[in-house]
Amino acid sequence: MFDLILTQTLNGLASASSLFLVASGLSIIFGVTRIVNFAHGSLYMLGAYIGWTLVTWLGPTSGLGFWGGVGLAALLVAIIGVVIEVAILRRIYQAPELFQLLATFGVVLMIQDIALATWGAEDKLGPRAPGFKSFVILFDNRFPTYELLLIAIGPLVLALLWFLFQKTRWGTLVRAATQDREMVAALGVNQRLLFTSVFAFGAGLAGLGGALQLPREAATLHMDLSMISEAFVVVVVGGLGSVTGAYLAAVLIGILHAFGILIFPKITLVLVFLVMAVVLVVKPYGLMGRRPVGAARGTATAEPLLRPADRAAKLAGLVALILLAAAPLVTPDYLLLTLTELVIFALFAASLHFMMGPGGMASFGHAAYFGLGAYGAALAVKWLGAPMEPALIFAPFLAGIAGVVFGWFCVRLSGVYLAMLTLAFAQIAWATAFQWVELTGGDNGILGVWPSHWAVSKTAFYYLALAICAACVVLLRVMVFSPLGYALRAARDNPLRTEAIGIDTMRVQWVAFTIAAFAAGIAGALFAFFKGSVFPTYMAIPRSVDALLMVLLGGVQTVSGPIVGAFAYAGLSEQLMKMTMYWRFTLGLSIVLLVVLFPRGLVGGFLALRERRDRSDKDGAVVTRLATEGAP
Amino acid sequence: MSALLEISGLDAYYGRAHILQGVGFGMGRGEVLALMGRNGAGKSTTMKAVMGLVPPARGEIRFDGQRIEGREPFEIARIGIGYVPEERRIFSELSVMENLSVGQRPPREGVPHWTPERLFALFPNLGRMRDRPGGAMSGGEQQMLTIARTLMGNPRLVLLDEPSEGLAPVIVEEMAKTILALKGEGLSILLSEQNLHFAGNVADRAAIIEKGIIRFTGTMAELKADEAIRAQYLSV
Ligand SMILES: Nc1ncnc2c1ncn2[C@@H]1O[C@H](COP(=O)(O)OP(=O)(O)O)[C@@H](O)[C@H]1O
Ligand SMILES: [Mg+2]
Numbered sequence: 050m051f052d053l054i055l056t057q058t059l060n061g062l063a064s065a066s067s068l069f070l071v072a073s074g075l076s077i078i079f080g081v082t083r084i085v086n087f088a089h090g091s092l093y094m095l096g097a098y099i100g101w102t103l104v105t106w107l108g109p110t111s112g113l114g115f116w117g118g119v120g121l122a123a124l125l126v127a128i129i130g131v132v133i134e135v136a137i138l139r140r141i142y143q144a145p146e147l148f149q150l151l152a153t154f155g156v157v158l159m160i161q162d163i164a165l166a167t168w169g170a171e172d173k174l175g176p177r178a179p180g181f182k183s184f185v186i187l188f189d190n191r192f193p194t195y196e197l198l199l200i201a202i203g204p205l206v207l208a209l210l211w212f213l214f215q216k217t218r219w220g221t222l223v224r225a226a227t228q229d230r231e232m233v234a235a236l237g238v239n240q241r242l243l244f245t246s247v248f249a250f251g252a253g254l255a256g257l258g259g260a261l262q263l264p265r266e267a268a269t270l271h272m273d274l275s276m277i278s279e280a281f282v283v284v285v286v287g288g289l290g291s292v293t294g295a296y297l298a299a300v301l302i303g304i305l306h307a308f309g310i311l312i313f314p315k316i317t318l319v320l321v322f323l324v325m326a327v328v329l330v331v332k333p334y335g336l337m338g339r340r341p342v343g344a345a346r347g348t349a350t351a352e353p354l355l356r357p358a359d360r361a362a363k364l365a366g367l368v369a370l371i372l373l374a375a376a377p378l379v380t381p382d383y384l385l386l387t388l389t390e391l392v393i394f395a396l397f398a399a400s401l402h403f404m405m406g407p408g409g410m411a412s413f414g415h416a417a418y419f420g421l422g423a424y425g426a427a428l429a430v431k432w433l434g435a436p437m438e439p440a441l442i443f444a445p446f447l448a449g450i451a452g453v454v455f456g457w458f459c460v461r462l463s464g465v466y467l468a469m470l471t472l473a474f475a476q477i478a479w480a481t482a483f484q485w486v487e488l489t490g491g492d493n494g495i496l497g498v499w500p501s502h503w504a505v506s507k508t509a510f511y512y513l514a515l516a517i518c519a520a521c522v523v524l525l526r527v528m529v530f531s532p533l534g535y536a537l538r539a540a541r542d543n544p545l546r547t548e549a550i551g552i553d554t555m556r557v558q559w560v561a562f563t564i565a566a567f568a569a570g571i572a573g574a575l576f577a578f579f580k581g582s583v584f585p586t587y588m589a590i591p592r593s594v595d596a597l598l599m600v601l602l603g604g605v606q607t608v609s610g611p612i613v614g615a616f617a618y619a620g621l622s623e624q625l626m627k628m629t630m631y632w633r634f635t636l637g638l639s640i641v642l643l644v645v646l647f648p649r650g651l652v653g654g655f656l657a658l659r660e661r662r663d664r665s666d667k668d669g670a671v672v673t674r675l676a677t678e679g680a681p
Numbered sequence: 682m683s684a685l686l687e688i689s690g691l692d693a694y695y696g697r698a699h700i701l702q703g704v705g706f707g708m709g710r711g712e713v714l715a716l717m718g719r720n721g722a723g724k725s726t727t728m729k730a731v732m733g734l735v736p737p738a739r740g741e742i743r744f745d746g747q748r749i750e751g752r753e754p755f756e757i758a759r760i761g762i763g764y765v766p767e768e769r770r771i772f773s774e775l776s777v778m779e780n781l782s783v784g785q786r787p788p789r790e791g792v793p794h795w796t797p798e799r800l801f802a803l804f805p806n807l808g809r810m811r812d813r814p815g816g817a818m819s820g821g822e823q824q825m826l827t828i829a830r831t832l833m834g835n836p837r838l839v840l841l842d843e844p845s846e847g848l849a850p851v852i853v854e855e856m857a858k859t860i861l862a863l864k865g866e867g868l869s870i871l872l873s874e875q876n877l878h879f880a881g882n883v884a885d886r887a888a889i890i891e892k893g894i895i896r897f898t899g900t901m902a903e904l905k906a907d908e909a910i911r912a913q914y915l916s917v
Contacts, residue, residue, distance in 0.1 A: 218782060225772045225783045232770045235732055236784045237758035237834050 052188035057307040059187075063196040063265075065296075065303030066203035067093075070258030071276055072283035072295040073210060074251030080227035080290035081247045084138060084149045085465055088156035090277030092252045096126045096259025097268035098164055101173045104263070109176035116178075119260040126256025127249040134248040137641055139241065144648040146465070147411055151601045152644040154594055157273060158637030164270055166631065175263030195264050202261065206254075207296050214292070223247055227290055274590055278476060282325045285469045288338020297336055325473045326458060333462050362609060373515055377508045387623060389511045393575050395615040396518040398599035400568035402611035403525050405600055407534050408561045409541030410459070413468045414475025415596045417455070418448040418566035420588030421478060422573025427495040427583040428488070437501040437578055441517075444574035445567045451478065452566025453559075460558040472593070479588040494584035498577045514575050521568055526608050528564065537561050569596075595619075602643065604654070684743075685710045685838060685869050686731070691740035691750075693730045700726045702893040703740070708886070713860065713870045715884035715901070717877070717915060723893040724873035725767055728840045731871075732764045733757045744838070761789060763836030767843045767873075769827045773816030777807055780815050780826055784833035792837050793866045800829040803862060821852035828859070838869045845879045857882045877915060881905060889914045 075089045103125075104118035133156060141149050181198050184191040214220035222243055226233045234240045259272070283302055287294030302321055309317035328336065376388055401415045425444030429435040435443065455474040459467050482489045489495065504510045528534055539547040540554035547554050577583045586592065595618070603614025621639065625632035647654035684707040693701040701723050708714040716724050729735040731742055733754040742750040749757055758764070772780050781797050788794040801808030804825045810818065815826060824844060831839060844860070845853045860870060860883045874880040880887060880901070887904045889897040891914050897904065904910065 221775065221779050221782055225775055225779075228772050228774060229770050231734060231754070232766070232772075233783060234754040235734060235758055235764045235766075236830065237755050237786050238783070239755050 052190050053311070055188060056190045056192060057311060058304060059192060059196060059200065061304030061307035062203070062300060063199040063303075064306065065299040066199040066206075067258040067262045068276075068279060068283055068303060069203050069296050069299035070206060070261070071255045072280040072287070072299055073206070073292045074254035074258075075280050076284045076287070076290055076292060076295050077223070077254075078248055078251040079284070079465075081223055081230065082138065082142065082244050083146070084142075084153065085146070086248075086251070087150055087153040087277060088133065088160065089251070089255050089280060090273040090275070091157050091160035092126050092130065092255040093259040093262075093276045093280075094164060094268070094270070094272040095129060095160060096122050096256030097175075097262055097272060098168050098173065098259075099125050099256070100260030100263050101175060101268050102168075104176050104260075110179055112179045114179075115176065119257070119263075122260040123253045123257035126259070127253030129256075130249045130252025131245055133252075134245050137645065138248065139244070140645050141648060142244070144644065145605075147405075147597070147601055147605075148644050148648055151598060152641050154598070155637040155640030155644065157277075158633040158640070160637075161270065161273065162631045162634035162637070166634075168268070170270065172267040172269045174267045175265070178264045181264070199261065199265070203296065203299070207292065210292050219246070278472065278590060279321070281469055281472060282321060284335075285466065286325050286328045286335055288335030289465065291335065291337035294335055294337030323477065326470065326477075329462065329466065329470055329473075330458055333466060366609065370519060373519075374512075377511055382507055385507050385511050387620075389507070389514050389579055390576075391616055391619050392511075392514050392518045393572050393579065394595075394599065394619045395612045396521050396575075397569055397572040397596055398603070398611035398615040399522045399525050399608075400565045400572065401596045402600045402603075402605065402608070403529065403568065404561050404565040406605045406608070406610075407529050407537045407541065408558060408565075409538075410463075410558060410562065411468045411471075411597070412459075412565075412593070413472035413590075413597065414478075414593050415471070415565070415569055416588045416590075416592035417471075417475035417478040418452055418569035419573035419576070419592065419596070420482065420583075420585075421448040421451050421566075422570030423577035423583040423587050424482060424489065424495075424573075425570065426574040426577040427498045430498050431495050437499075437504065441571075441574050441578070444577070445570035448570025448573065449563055449567035452563040456559050456562030456566065460555045460562060472590070475588060475590070475593055479585055479590075482585040482588060489585070492585065494582050496582045498583060499581050500578045504578075510579065514579065517571065517575060521571055522612065525564075525568060529608055533557065533560065598640065602640075684708060685712070685745060686871065687741075687743040688727075688731070689741050691727070691730060691742065692738045693726055693735050694738055695726075695735070700893050701730060701737075704730075704890065704893065704895055705740075706888040706895055706898050708869065708871060711864070711867055711869055712886060713864050713872060713884045715880035715887045716871060716873045716890060717875065717880060717887055717904075718890040719875065719915070722890045724890060725842055726893075727890065728764065728842050728871070728873060731757070731840060732762065734764075758834060758836075759786065761792070761835075761837035763831035763834050763839040765827050765831050765839060765841045765844065767846065769820075769823050771815035771818070771823045771826055771830075773814060775815055776812045777815065777818075777826060778811045780830050781833050784830040786834040789835040789837070792835055792868070794835055795829075795832045797833075800832060803859065804829055821848050821855075824848060824852075824856070825859075832863075836868070838871065839863070841870055841872045843873050843875070845874065845876055853879060875915075877904075877911065 071089060071093050075086060078084060078086050078089070100119055100122035103121050104115050107118045108114035137152055137156065138149070141152055178195050178198070181193070181195040183194055185194055185197065186192075214224055222233060222238055226240070226243055230240060233243070279302065283295055283298040286301065287296070287298035301324070305321055305324060306317060309320045313320060373388070373392070377385055380388065397419055400418075401412060404410045404412060422444045425447035426440045429440035429443045455471070459470050459474070462470055483491060485491070499505065500510055504513050536547070536552050536557045539552065540557050544554050573587065576587070599614040599618045600611045601614070602618050603610030603612065622632065622636055625635050629635055687707040689705040691701050691704040692699070704723070704727055716727060718724055726735055730737045733749070733752055733756075737750045740750065741748060744760060744762060747760070749760070772783065775783070778797065781800070806822055807825055807829060810822070815823065818826065828841070828844070841860070844856050848856065857879060860872070864870065864883070872880065872884060884901050886898070886900050888895055889910065896914055897910050
């Protein structure tokens, strides 16, 4: 028993090291630039792949070849970080948080395809480290020496980072900028250079983490997302911006994994996210994090107002609806399928927008409710033998109830922390669907979720989906401009004052969270019957990101935004998938370009254009001002 | 020789709010100028516009003859303008020494070269708490630290935003002495102030701003003599 505990602890510590390297880089970058770098897992993956290439090329058997390759890989990834920062991030430091996130997710997609094109789809088995190929015997157990080396590297890097941040001028500047970057600039420090160097440094750490991981596991194309979600957890559990916290959290998560596999092999994933949820509820800013004081200075972009649609917009909506209703008369079958999917996604996006726009609660895990709706429908069909109609009614309640439970936790936080917690809950939902094979069929999903006889034809199902989705979207819209919607916006814009006039802000947000979950559940249930099957991927991170992308593409500040965004995004990705094998790259590039060119989203950009035109009719001078303001 | 700082026709906005409306005034080398006006008149915004922290929409800002509007804050700091913000903005997690080191720039010709030791002679309190985190200091000490931090950049001109605000009377006295000492070193200072008594003690000239428009410029003596102007723009 004792030896088992020992080896599992050592295992946990060894896996904590790479996790720590990635998470500390993420944390440092966030501290200074306030950007949550979704692409950090991709940098880790690049570190592993580039390390593999370099070590193979330099000769894996010589110490110089191996360690030189690992070091060079870290350096190259740092340089890639410089390119990303200079080409993309630098242009969007003033953009809203979520757009920055969107852009970094675009980078994730691009790097996925770059890696696929460069290294192919096969896993790259890592070389063993020369000098660390043997085992030591610990209590009759063989323990690889490389693992021991990794265990040592964690605290070593921690000490190095401590030295760098406490004892060098660069470190002092970084810590100062973490607190107030505008003031640092006013004291004569070139922020650009500082940001670029910080990003390069964080990227280098991720690259090193990836390259060091090679002897333990193969480089694969899935490393990026699995690493980024764990690194998020570590950073949030440790406290954003705290390197020591990141180390503690990495160790905690590493050990949890090691023992979880032993004790509850079915719910290891759930376990990790459960711990995160508990930590966040007890210490909302993480183990070592502090409540952000005065938040990030230098990003004073006020949230634009959410406006009711004017006459023209209402008319446009009506025309769109009529066109959609008339579509089956003229469109071929395959296009009708696409349209059905688009209509369902529009509701999904609108439900996320309801909590994000008026509610100010950005969710990284909205797919959980979409997926729960889908599973609700599938489970009702499979286990209760229910036909489509009652299943469609039952399903959203499953999502809604999850919304009540998860929402209760989430509304206690705000901003990035809330987003991370939603991600954690989505991962729990996903892990449950994935691991509870008896109920959900696990990876194989549930098949045979077909609509009732009358709705089997493509046209009938399309009308069913259109009717339900249009009704729900209109209802959501009505709610945005109801007292609930106003209270929600008040709570978003000034929680203290809202509390002061007697509104229970948490309660309002909780209700909104639940409504959003319920609406997403409706979309999910329709989707299940549309596809005839459900899979855990319905709840996975990429699906949540899809929803985010739709909302952000369309723009948060209008109600029509997410719908336009849903059509633009789903249409775009579908077309891209048909056109090119490297659709991810193209999609990522388009996302990045869109964010750089339209930091307010498509509809927001259109409104800005219109505003500018209106104004130029009245007052030429104001336009010059807008133009200067608009410049970065 | 031209003036050290020359502002003309300066406009600035926060979003759509037109805050500065054609602000213009100048100041000479070695001079202390008090920019006076009520709360919300636009004193801080003027300083931020000079510093490049609020982008000027129109107008000119010349420093030592060079146009500086539209440049980045760090460039403006590097050519010799130091900024001491109203809210102090001390790096609360950093020690006194570290706060100073963030402000450190290479020596500049023709202006005093500041080292921590010289600053501790000027602010003896700071010298006694070199390793204390900025967040654990009193308001007066923090105000001294912000000034010291800015001086570490060896500026030619210092923008001092309401240095006496919120300080105990004894400390205000000390602040006045400090400003005079800095003037004695040959530093030029643009000071924003609501307190006429304090401004009268340290400034050579005054400019009065109201709703983003300059209403008066002249010597301190002229301002003291002009009851009507004072009553209209300064008294609460
Ligand atoms: N960050 C800001 N956003 C919007 N308005 C601001 C901001 N800062 C100041 N203002 C407004 O600009 C005007 C001038 O403010 P300020 O320059 O701070 O005045 P003063 O320093 O003279 O008290 C005031 O009406 C104030 O409300
Ligand atoms: Mg002020």
